Amino acid sequence: MTHxxxxxIIGGGxxxxxxxxxxxxxxxxxxxxxxxxxxxxxxxxxxVATGGLSPANISATLRSVLRRQQNVRxxxxxxxxxxLANRRVILTDGVLDYDTLVVATGAGHHYFGNDHWESLAPxxxxxxxxTEIRRRIFMAFEAAxxxxxxxxxxxxxxxxxxxxxxxxxxxxxxxxxxxRDTLTHEFRSIDPxxxxxxxxxxxxxxxxxxxxxxxxxxxxxxxxxxxxxxTGTLVSDIAADHVTIRAGEQTEQIxxxxxxxxxxxxxxxxSGRIASLAGIETDRAGRVALEPDLTVAGYxxxxxxxxxxxxxxxxxxxxPGVAPVAIQQGKHVARTIRKRLxxxxxxxxxxxxxxxxxxxxxxRAVAVFGPLxxxxxxxxxxxxxxHLMNLIEFRDRVLVFIEWAWNYVTWNRGARxxxxxxxxxxxxxxMGRPEEAIPPGHSNHLGR
Amino acid sequence: MTHxxxxxIIGGGxxxxxxxxxxxxxxxxxxxxxxxxxxxxxxxxxxVATGGLSPANISATLRSVLRRQQNVRxxxxxxxxxxLANRRVILTDGVLDYDTLVVATGAGHHYFGNDHWESLAPxxxxxxxxTEIRRRIFMAFEAAxxxxxxxxxxxxxxxxxxxxxxxxxxxxxxxxxxxRDTLTHEFRSIDPxxxxxxxxxxxxxxxxxxxxxxxxxxxxxxxxxxxxxxTGTLVSDIAADHVTIRAGEQTEQIxxxxxxxxxxxxxxxxSGRIASLAGIETDRAGRVALEPDLTVAGYxxxxxxxxxxxxxxxxxxxxPGVAPVAIQQGKHVARTIRKRLxxxxxxxxxxxxxxxxxxxxxxRAVAVFGPLxxxxxxxxxxxxxxHLMNLIEFRDRVLVFIEWAWNYVTWNRGARxxxxxxxxxxxxxxMGRPEEAIPPGHSNHLGR
Numbered sequence: 001m002t003h004x005x006x007x008x009i010i011g012g013g014x015x016x017x018x019x020x021x022x023x024x025x026x027x028x029x030x031x032x033x034x035x036x037x038x039x040x041x042x043x044x045x046x047x048v049a050t051g052g053l054s055p056a057n058i059s060a061t062l063r064s065v066l067r068r069q070q071n072v073r074x075x076x077x078x079x080x081x082x083x084l085a086n087r088r089v090i091l092t093d094g095v096l097d098y099d100t101l102v103v104a105t106g107a108g109h110h111y112f113g114n115d116h117w118e119s120l121a122p123x124x125x126x127x128x129x130x131t132e133i134r135r136r137i138f139m140a141f142e143a144a145x146x147x148x149x150x151x152x153x154x155x156x157x158x159x160x161x162x163x164x165x166x167x168x169x170x171x172x173x174x175x176x177x178x179x180r181d182t183l184t185h186e187f188r189s190i191d192p193x194x195x196x197x198x199x200x201x202x203x204x205x206x207x208x209x210x211x212x213x214x215x216x217x218x219x220x221x222x223x224x225x226x227x228x229x230x231t232g233t234l235v236s237d238i239a240a241d242h243v244t245i246r247a248g249e250q251t252e253q254i255x256x257x258x259x260x261x262x263x264x265x266x267x268x269x270x271s272g273r274i275a276s277l278a279g280i281e282t283d284r285a286g287r288v289a290l291e292p293d294l295t296v297a298g299y300x301x302x303x304x305x306x307x308x309x310x311x312x313x314x315x316x317x318x319x320p321g322v323a324p325v326a327i328q329q330g331k332h333v334a335r336t337i338r339k340r341l342x343x344x345x346x347x348x349x350x351x352x353x354x355x356x357x358x359x360x361x362x363x364r365a366v367a368v369f370g371p372l373x374x375x376x377x378x379x380x381x382x383x384x385x386x387h388l389m390n391l392i393e394f395r396d397r398v399l400v401f402i403e404w405a406w407n408y409v410t411w412n413r414g415a416r417x418x419x420x421x422x423x424x425x426x427x428x429x430x431m432g433r434p435e436e437a438i439p440p441g442h443s444n445h446l447g448r
Numbered sequence: 449m450t451h452x453x454x455x456x457i458i459g460g461g462x463x464x465x466x467x468x469x470x471x472x473x474x475x476x477x478x479x480x481x482x483x484x485x486x487x488x489x490x491x492x493x494x495x496v497a498t499g500g501l502s503p504a505n506i507s508a509t510l511r512s513v514l515r516r517q518q519n520v521r522x523x524x525x526x527x528x529x530x531x532l533a534n535r536r537v538i539l540t541d542g543v544l545d546y547d548t549l550v551v552a553t554g555a556g557h558h559y560f561g562n563d564h565w566e567s568l569a570p571x572x573x574x575x576x577x578x579t580e581i582r583r584r585i586f587m588a589f590e591a592a593x594x595x596x597x598x599x600x601x602x603x604x605x606x607x608x609x610x611x612x613x614x615x616x617x618x619x620x621x622x623x624x625x626x627x628r629d630t631l632t633h634e635f636r637s638i639d640p641x642x643x644x645x646x647x648x649x650x651x652x653x654x655x656x657x658x659x660x661x662x663x664x665x666x667x668x669x670x671x672x673x674x675x676x677x678x679t680g681t682l683v684s685d686i687a688a689d690h691v692t693i694r695a696g697e698q699t700e701q702i703x704x705x706x707x708x709x710x711x712x713x714x715x716x717x718x719s720g721r722i723a724s725l726a727g728i729e730t731d732r733a734g735r736v737a738l739e740p741d742l743t744v745a746g747y748x749x750x751x752x753x754x755x756x757x758x759x760x761x762x763x764x765x766x767x768p769g770v771a772p773v774a775i776q777q778g779k780h781v782a783r784t785i786r787k788r789l790x791x792x793x794x795x796x797x798x799x800x801x802x803x804x805x806x807x808x809x810x811x812r813a814v815a816v817f818g819p820l821x822x823x824x825x826x827x828x829x830x831x832x833x834x835h836l837m838n839l840i841e842f843r844d845r846v847l848v849f850i851e852w853a854w855n856y857v858t859w860n861r862g863a864r865x866x867x868x869x870x871x872x873x874x875x876x877x878x879m880g881r882p883e884e885a886i887p888p889g890h891s892n893h894l895g896r
Contacts, residue, residue: 037590037866054502056863063634064860073636076590094594127867142485142524146542186511188521399862402850412512414847415504418485418524419575 004029005341008089008098010079010270012039012062014326015104015306020072021065022334026341030072031096033089037061037076040127041391043323044400046167048130049260050137050174051182051416052407055127057400058391079105079270084277084299100301102333103270107307107321110264110285117238121259124167133260135418137175140258141183142418144190151255157195158256160243162235163263164201164208166358169218171260172199173361176225181411197227198254200245202234202263207358207366209320214366217375221364235263265321267308274304283310283318292348293336294329303336305329311349319351323390328352359383362408452477452519453789456537456546458527458718460487460510463552463754463774468520469513470782474789478520479544481537485509485524488575489839491771492848494615496578497708498585498622499630499864500855503575505848506839527553527718532725532747548749550781551718555755555769558712558733565686569707572615581708583866585623588706589631590866592638599703605643606704608691610683611711612649612656614806617666619708620647621809624673629859645675646702648693650682650711655806655814657768662814665823669812683711713769715756722752731758731766740796741784742777751784753777759797767799771838776800807831810856 005028009016012034020032038059047053066072081090082101089096109123122132137159144156157179161172179195186192199206199222205215206222206229219229230247237244242253267286275282278296281289287310288296294309296302306329307321319325328351336346357367357379365379374382388401407413453476457464460482468480486507495501514520529538530549537544557571570580585607592604605627609620627643634640647654647670653663654670654677667677678695685692690701715734723730726744729737735758736744742757744750754777755769767773776799784794805815805827813827822830836849855861 037586037864054504054863055865055867056502059865061634061864063631064864067633074634075594076587077594127865131867138485139524146523146525183511185515186509186522399847399850399854402847406847415502416485416509416512417503417507417575419503419579 005337006031006097006099007102007337008033008096008100009102009104010034010089011104011106011306012036012074013042013104013106013306014323015106015330016102017062017065018327018330019102019104019303019305019333020330021069022331023071023337024069026071026334026338028071028100028337028341030069031075031098032062032066032072033075033077033079033091033096034062035076035078037063039065042125043387044391045124045127045130046170046174048127048415049124049133049171050178051134051413052174053400053403054415055131057403059127082270082274082277084274084302087301098301100303100337102303102305102330103274103308104304104306104326104330105268105270105308107265107267107285107287109261110266111261112264114238117261120238120240121162121243121261123261124171125265131419134416135420136258137178138416138418141187141190141192141195143257145187146189153190153194154196155241155255156257157190157192158198158254158258159195160198160200160254160256160259162200162243162259162261164199164203164206164229164231165262166207168199168201168260168262169206169222169358169360171262172197172222172227172229173225173359173364176222176227177361178413180226182413182416184411197225198256199227199229200233200235200243201229201231204231206231210356210358210366211368212373214368214373214375218358218360218366221360221366221375225361225364265307271304271308274302278302285310287318293346294332294349303333305333311351313351322356324354325351355386357383357386453785454479454545454547455550455785456481456544456548457550457552458482458537459552459554459754460484460522461490461552461554461754461774462771463554463778464550465510465513466775466778467550467552467751467753467781468778469517470779471519471785472517474519474782474786476519476548476785476789478517479523479546480510480514480520481523481525481527481539481544482510483524483526485511487513490573491835492839493572493575493578494618494622496575496863497572497581497619498626499582499861500622501848501851502863503579505851507575530718530722530725532722532750535749546749548751548785550751550753550778551722551756552752552754552774552778553716553718553756555713555715555733555735557709558714559709560712562686565709568686568688569610569691569709571709572619573713579867582864583868584706585626586864586866589635589638589640589643591705593635594637601638601642602644603689603703604705605638605640606646606702606706607643608646608648608702608704608707610648610691610707610709612647612651612654612677612679613710614655616647616649616708616710617654617670617806617808619710620645620670620675620677621673621807621812624670624675625809626861628674630861630864632859641674645673646704647675647677648681648683648691649677649679652679654679658804658806658814659816660821662816662821662823666806666808666814669808669814669823673809673812713755719752719756722750726750733758735766741794742780742797751781753781759799761799770804772802773799803834805831805834 007030009032038061041058044058062074078092080092111117144153147153161168175197179192183192207215233247236246242255288304306326311319313319332349339346355369359365365383367374367379455476455478457480486509489506492506510522526540528540592601595601609616623645627640631640655663655666681695684694690703736752754774759767761767780797787794803817807813813831815822815827
């Protein structure tokens with residue numbers, strides 16, 4: 001008995017989902033494997049981390065996106081290994097045979113050899129990361145409201161964002177808006193506007209991959225919001241109550257309880273496994289070096305796409321790990337599979353760069369579309385429009401739009417819940433100095 | 449130096465928040481203490497547990513609700529004990545002096561001496577409870593999609609709700625809608641509509657506190673949705689893969705992986721502490737027996753309100769633990785404090801019952817307003833209207849309305865994320881029988 005061509009796709013992010021959707025009119029049997037039951041619109045994850053949106057606003061269950069596509073089966077499962085010779089994917093609890101394999105499991109945080117920093121300075125990749133960061137941000141203001149010594153208040157109201165790429169810039173801008181606008185009138189002992197937001201960047205400018213004057217314009221907009229931008233600054237150590245930084249020969253400690261990591265990403269561990277099985281290279285970020293058609297050398301039936309893929313796009317430059325690259329790669333894979341079944345020639349992948357943008361805050365953003373560069377109002381509205389149009393499900397577009405319109409009018413953020421196991425204040429203060437507790441006998445009407 | 453009258457309110461639920469809001473024009477100094485930073489609209493928590501709404505849709509941060517009320521200070525803290533003689537609240541990390549104390553920390557689950565059932569059959573009181581129940585429900589369908597033996601599929605697709613009060617009825621109705629409508633077309637190996645929803649109730653009818661024919665009409669509407677209603681049935685044991693029930697002399701095992709507990713509530717532990725300090729009684733549900741003005745006998749400055757309060761409302765009957773009672777009690781406390789400061793006489797608390805209602809599903813509900821009784825369409829629209837109007841913040845009204853309108857039109861549920869630490873399928877299957885794993889060599893295109 002013959003079977004239709006079997007395509008197994010690992011990962012339901014932008015790359016994998018776009019490959020699955022691209023195969024909807026092709027006579028293949030698609031199995032989409034993911035550890036999670038939903039696709040996550042990662043470009044807006046920082047909005048969840050800063051209380052502007054709910055997790056469900058930027059997520060769509062894979063099953064609901066693909067419900068009408070009869071040639072796709074969604075499998076909630078975890079991949080343990082590959083058997084490339086026998087064309088098999090080894091799951092933690094089973095095996096999948098394939099004719100074509102598409103691996104697109106994305107990237108995680110990169111602490112550059114300091115993995116113990118992860119619990120002290122969480123990064124932003126998953127829904128759980130986002131709600132944990134949200135908890136830390138709003139818990140810091142709560143603890144500051146109850147702290148007594150001014151230096152303790154200052155420590156709690158200092159927020160350090162490590163990394164001046166788009167995610168770091170977005171987080172720092174949103175933090176500044178929370179402190180200056182969202183929390184106004186909500187506290188009695190502290191003024192949230194006293195918060196210091198420090199953005200650290202190792203190179204000489206923020207958004208270093210942006211052309212021309214945009215990095216300088218982004219820096220100016222951040223500073224207008226009250227963010228202290230420190231470029232040419234590296235993190236040399238992170239502790240529960242401070243971060244140690246180095247700029248040139250100078251070192252300095254910044255006392256803080258909230259450190260957010262946006263300094264680097266590293267391809268999913270499956271990337272290294274594929275490289276070692278296939279005998280090929282990975283780059284510094286752990287991404288797999290690929291053939292021009294996105295396959296692995298020697299394995300024409302094996303595609304690696306999205307944030308795991310390393311593809312040169314110029315001298316010493318490779319394609320960035322952004323959604324448009326992932327989506328176009330997914331479509332390319334679907335097209336290639338279709339053409340192969342039709343026995344037609346298959347082209348190399350070519351990325352069409354329609355533009356890049358990063359948001360900084362209300363009415364503040366930078367954007368580049370081909371030769372055109374924008375900042376401020378125009379860039380911000382362009383950013384808003386593009387992101388709303390791209391949210392996978394119409395439903396989310398409507399809800400996110402209303403959530404944003406509401407936030408815009410009221411300067412409020414509606415999803416500021418402190419949730420999770422450690423939602424209690426003592427758990428937070430226990431992180432560092434228990435002697436900070438209110439001494440017995442302290443009255444609520446004395447002191448600050 | 450004199451100070452204004454100090455009111456300390458413990459708990460920011462309906463009762464405590466309503467007391468705080470009721471004091472907005474009174475010259476007192478209010479401290480509202482809560483372990484969480486948000487007020488939770490508990491009547492809609494089952495919508496979060498069943499993926500219809502996001503946690504933030506039914507929550508409002510206490511600080512944002514009270515931001516403009518200058519005489520209130522919100523404190524994120526946990527109460528450890530009371531010193532009633534010296535009028536002090538002992539926090540885990542400090543002390544608060546009061547002139548008037550209002551305790552309103554609500555209720556938790558009641559497992560009637562079987563506390564070890566809690567991890568096997570979670571109840572629904574907190575946001576974390578709701579997202580955990582949501583995880584279990586949707587993970588059961590995922591595991592069923594991957595199970596091979598028909599009896600295993602049947603076990604995974606059996607959902608047992610213990611307790612036929614309003615929460616149990618709402619959960620059972622929503623589960624039936626998920627199985628029959630929401631998940632249609634989403635699975636390839638199972639038909640979600642095969643799911644069995646079993647609602648267990650110890651007395652002889654569901655919604656036993658509802659008058660006249662409403663319990664029978666609720667049962668009929670549940671059965672129309674496909675829920676198996678079993679009254680006169682007690683749970684005698686709960687295990688990871690079955691529940692043992694007893695009806696009269698008959699015992700029976702129902703194989704299931706998802707058991708939800710809606711069988712009883714027990715007042716917060718602070719209730720027992722107050723009773724023992726003041727030398728008064730608690731009732732079976734752990735609630736404090738009160739004076740007619742909601743104070744504790746011998747302590748006119750100490751109010752206990754909301755789900756912790758036991759107050760007779762007829763022979764052998766006490767006021768139910770519902771939001772309208774809590775809100776009216778909070779207002780009563782505020783009014784009593786104001787009148788005392790004005791040296792005016794203070795009346796006893798009197799509950800005005802404007803009506804009760806429970807929803808069962810789309811177009812299905814029961815409601816009683818004084819002598820009027822409704823079921824079906826009219827009751828459902830009344831339920832929708834009353835709940836929307838009562839959501840504390842306007843913002844949430846708008847978003848919840850759109851979320852519901854969207855769900856109504858599309859039969860979808862937008863917040864079906866499986867989140868948390870145990871979001872992976874293996875963690876779920878490990879709960880019981882590891883031998884259920886797909887055997888090595890099993891192909892994705894063989895078998896079911």
